[in-house]
Each structure stands twice: as C-alpha cells, then as structure tokens.
Amino acid sequence: MNQEDQIYGLQQVLLNERGRLLRFLAARGAEDDAEDVFQDLWQRVVAVPIDSIAEPVSYLFRAAENLLRDRRRSNLSRERRQHDWYEARTTAEEVPTGERALIARQRLREVEKVLAALGPRVDRVFRRYRLDGVGQAVIASELGISLSSVEKDLQKAYRALAELKVRLDAE
Amino acid sequence: MSTQAQGVNISEEARRWVIATRDPSFDGWDRLSEWLERDPAHLAAYEAALDADEWAAQLLADAPPPASNVIPLRARRRWFLGAGIAASLLAAVGGWIVFQRLDSGEIVTAPGERRTVQLADGSRIVLNGATVVKLDSDDPRHVELASGEALFDVRHDSSHPFVVMAGSTRLVDAGTVFNVIRDGASLDLAVGHGAVIFEPGPREIRLNAGEALHRSSPQAAPVLRRTNPQAVGGWQAGQLQYENASLDQIARDLGRNTGLEVRAGDGIERMRFTGTLTVTGAPEEVFARVGPLLGVTFAPEGAAWKMMPANGSRP
Numbered sequence: 001m002n003q004e005d006q007i008y009g010l011q012q013v014l015l016n017e018r019g020r021l022l023r024f025l026a027a028r029g030a031e032d033d034a035e036d037v038f039q040d041l042w043q044r045v046v047a048v049p050i051d052s053i054a055e056p057v058s059y060l061f062r063a064a065e066n067l068l069r070d071r072r073r074s075n076l077s078r079e080r081r082q083h084d085w086y087e088a089r090t091t092a093e094e095v096p097t098g099e100r101a102l103i104a105r106q107r108l109r110e111v112e113k114v115l116a117a118l119g120p121r122v123d124r125v126f127r128r129y130r131l132d133g134v135g136q137a138v139i140a141s142e143l144g145i146s147l148s149s150v151e152k153d154l155q156k157a158y159r160a161l162a163e164l165k166v167r168l169d170a171e
Numbered sequence: 172m173s174t175q176a177q178g179v180n181i182s183e184e185a186r187r188w189v190i191a192t193r194d195p196s197f198d199g200w201d202r203l204s205e206w207l208e209r210d211p212a213h214l215a216a217y218e219a220a221l222d223a224d225e226w227a228a229q230l231l232a233d234a235p236p237p238a239s240n241v242i243p244l245r246a247r248r249r250w251f252l253g254a255g256i257a258a259s260l261l262a263a264v265g266g267w268i269v270f271q272r273l274d275s276g277e278i279v280t281a282p283g284e285r286r287t288v289q290l291a292d293g294s295r296i297v298l299n300g301a302t303v304v305k306l307d308s309d310d311p312r313h314v315e316l317a318s319g320e321a322l323f324d325v326r327h328d329s330s331h332p333f334v335v336m337a338g339s340t341r342l343v344d345a346g347t348v349f350n351v352i353r354d355g356a357s358l359d360l361a362v363g364h365g366a367v368i369f370e371p372g373p374r375e376i377r378l379n380a381g382e383a384l385h386r387s388s389p390q391a392a393p394v395l396r397r398t399n400p401q402a403v404g405g406w407q408a409g410q411l412q413y414e415n416a417s418l419d420q421i422a423r424d425l426g427r428n429t430g431l432e433v434r435a436g437d438g439i440e441r442m443r444f445t446g447t448l449t450v451t452g453a454p455e456e457v458f459a460r461v462g463p464l465l466g467v468t469f470a471p472e473g474a475a476w477k478m479m480p481a482n483g484s485r486p
Contacts, residue, residue: 024200027207029214044284061200065192069221076222081408108230130228135195151190158186162223 010045013056021064028068037067107168114160118153125150126157185216189224232289233326276306280319283430285407293326294333297407300430320352320427322404327365338389343368345377350404354423356388363403369393402447409451418442418465422478425461429454434472436479442466 302319347365361383
C-alpha cells in the first residue's frame with residue numbers, strides 16, 4: 001500500500017463512521033459545533049497513517065472525545081480569564097503569584113491526603129491509571145488482583161476526589 | 172427513589188463513564204451516546220465528573236512525586252524508554268498521539284495544531300503549531316526543540332537539571348517556565364518564571380523571569396530585552412504581547428499561530444508595534460482584527476498570505 005492509500009485509510013473510516021460520530025458529538029452536547037468538530041477531526045486525521053492504529057474506530061471516537069474536552073477546557077479558562085480580567089479592573093490588587101502557588105500546594109496536599117486515606121493500593125491504582133495512562137487490565141495483572149477490584153478502587157478514588165472538589169469549591 | 176438519591180446515582184454513573192473512557196481499550200462509545208441521550212441531567216453530570224477528574228489530575232501532575240514512589244534514576248530511564256514514553260504521552264492533557272513516532276520519541280504538531288505533553292517527572296511541554304520536539308530515550312529530562320515553539324513548565328530538580336537543546340545551543344532550567352522559538356536559524360527565549368541558563372559555560376547568560384533573548388543566527392550576538400513574565404507563553408491563550416517589535420517578526424509569529432504562511436511585504440521590516448494582539452479565532456478573523464492595529468493589510472497570495480503596509484506611506 002502506498003503512502004496515499006494509507007492517508008485515505010483513516011479518512012475513509014471517518015467517512016464510514018460519520019453517522020455514529022455525529023450522534024456521539026450531539027449526545028456529548030456539541031450541537032451546532034458537531035460539524036465543526038468533525039471537520040477538525042478530518043484535518044487532523046490526515047497526518048496519521050492508519051497502519052499504526054490498532055483500532056481505527058475506537059481511535060477516532062477517543063480523538064473526538066479529546067477534542068471536546070480540549071474545547072471545554074479552553075472555553076472554561078477563557079471564561080475564567082475574562083472573569084479575572086474584569087475582577088482585576090475593578091479591584092486595585094491581584095492575587096500575588098506566591099499566594100496562588102501556596103493555594104495550589106494546599107489543594108494538592110488535600111488531594112494527596114484523600115488518596116492516602118483510601119489506602120496504598122487505591123492510591124497506586126489511581127495513579128497508574130490516571131497519571132501513567134496504564135489500562136485497567138494491565139494494572140490488574142501488575143498488582144495480581146482482579147479487574148473488578150481495580151474498577152472498585154478507581155470508583156472509590158474518583159468519588160472521594162469529586163467530594164473533595166465540592167468541599168474546596170465551597171470554601 | 173428521592174430526587175437527591177437519584178442525583179447521587181447519576182453522579183456515580185457519570186463518574187464510572189469518565190473512568191471507563193479513560194481506559195485505552197474502551198469501546199463503549201455507542202452505549203455512552205445512548206446513556207447521554209436518555210436524560211439531559213446525564214450530560215451535566217458527565218461534564219461535572221470530567222471537570223473534577225481534570226482538576227485533580229492537573230494538581231497531581233504539577234507535583235513532585237511522593238517519596239514512596241521515587242524510583243532510582245537508572246530504573247527511571249528504562250521505564251521512560253519503554254512503557255514510560257507511551258505512558259507519559261498517553262497521560263497528555265488534550266491532544267493527539269502520532270503513534271508511529273513513539274519509538275523515536277518525537278512529538279510533532281501540524282500547522283495550527285497545539286498539544287500539551289506531560290512528562291513522567293511532572294514537567295510539561297506545550298507545543299504550538301508546526302513544532303517538532305524530540306525526547307531523549309536515555310534521559311527523560313533532555314529534549315530537543317528541532318523547530319517551532321514550545322512552552323516548558325519544568326519541575327525543578329537541581330540534581331538533574333532539565334535541558335532543552337536548540338541545535339547545538341543548550342538551555343538549562345533553574346526551576347522555570349520558559350518559552351522557546353526556533354525559527355530557521357533564529358532562536359528566541361523568554362522566561363516567565365524562575366531562571367534559565369543560556370549556553371552554560373564561560374559565556375553563559377542567566378535569564379530571570381521577565382528577561383528574554385533573541386539570537387538571529389548561531390553566529391550572531393544574542394540581544395537581550397525585558398518582557399512581561401505574565402505574558403510568556405501567552406500564545407497558548409492567543410495573546411501575543413509586544414514592545415517595539417518589528418513587524419516582520421510579528422508576521423512570522425502570526426504565521427506560526429494561525430498555521431498559515433504569512434509573508435512580509437516591502438516596508439514591513441521598517442515598521443514597529445507595541446501592544447497586545449489577540450490571535451484566537453479563524454485566520455480571517457485574526458487578520459481583520461490585527462490589521463488596523465498594526466497598520467497593515469493582508470491579501471492572499473497563493474496558499475500564503477501577504478502582509479503589507481496599509482497606506483502606501485508610513486510615518
């Protein structure tokens with residue numbers, strides 16, 4: 001297969017899965033942006049040769065999900081920045097960077113306390129999964145525990161962190 | 172079931188979806204679509220769960236590893252070489268993994284594409300469009316900026332400094348956030364936080380936050396300037412801040428940030444600009460917005476754009 005066929009491979013998959021992907025994007029709340037996101041995906045997919053992708057359909061869905069998360073993140077930080085800008089205009093002082101770093105460190109300590117309180121296995125499973133990007137099945141075999149134990153550990157960790165965030169946001 | 176209990180159950184379900192989608196082998200996208208479609212509260216819960224997840228992960232990623240998890244340097248290198256690179260890139264916040272490059276440890280962005288990569292040590296690199304960063308398989312804190320622009324947010328470790336190579340030029344972190352542009356033969360470095368040592372050795376230059384350096388070619392002398400430390404890496408938010416900068420440099424920056432080629436017309440190199448440009452949105456929007464500020468017009472020239480002084484004459 002020559003280079004051109006390889007490029008078209010992934011784009012062809014994208015075309016074939018267009019219906020499913022648009023449905024997913026709509027369900028994810030993209031609405032009017034759904035076509036836009038699809039176009040974005042189309043552009044990006046050109047650079048990736050299909051033979052390096054084990055599961056092209058899954059890859060495309062994950063890419064769509066990542067794109068949506070990117071957009072959400074940049075919308076949220078744009079709103080936060082606009083909000084901060086307005087705040088800065090009306091107040092004479094800004095939070096000094098030293099203090100911001102201090103707040104971040106305190107929050108980090110809270111997160112680490114919560115994870116530690118759940119026990120070393122939950123802590124390790126969470127970090128291997130979320131920070132190291134290792135799959136649940138691999139973690140299960142690494143630690144010699146069942147897949148369902150890994151799932152439960154992750155649910156405990158995510159639940160505790162969600163509760164922590166609610167508490168800190170209220171402060 | 173009470174409404175509150177229902178709410179908690181939805182949150183728990185949403186969290187399970189967020190957990191599940193993160194697994195590399197996840198394949199339940201249609202089922203997720205179905206679940207989200209069933210009730211608008213599901214989407215809201217999903218996004219809330221996502222936000223909480225990213226908040227925690229960001230805090231942890233910015234932190235030094237806890238003492239119990241510190242791995243001796245030798246072992247860390249092997250880990251980085253194999254699963255480590257894949258693992259650290261899979262943990263990247265937003266962005267694409269170009270699979271065929273993993274073996275060579277090269278990260279490439281297309282024009283107009285941006286990507287954030289989190290390294291195993293907690294350092295972070297944000298790549299602007301058309302940028303190539305190469306990782307070193309023997310040393311996780313040694314990277315090369317082959318071309319383009321990247322912001323480095325480095326976790327400081329004085330026993331193992333983070334080094335960025337731009338050609339044969341060494342930039343050594345001393346606990347920093349710094350932005351580097353490598354554009355052809357020229358090199359630009361701006362420090363947002365901490366300090367960077369430019370070419371350690373007899374002629375080294377130490378740059379602190381708010382200082383920047385531009386060297387137009389390896390043979391030229393570096394030119395120092397002051398810059399706003401808060402604005403370093405501002406391109407990530409689409410904000411480019413300038414003080415008496417020449418417009419041909421701005422043309423190149425516009426090109427890099429829109430993903431298009433922007434050519435400077437005659438007379439552009441004599442023009443200067445002080446102020447901030449917002450480069451978010453579609454390229455046409457950007458040109459329409461910055462044109463009047465810079466006193467230029469933009470016209471398509473084949474696949475590229477040409478930037479020209481607005482009136483024939485210029486003060």
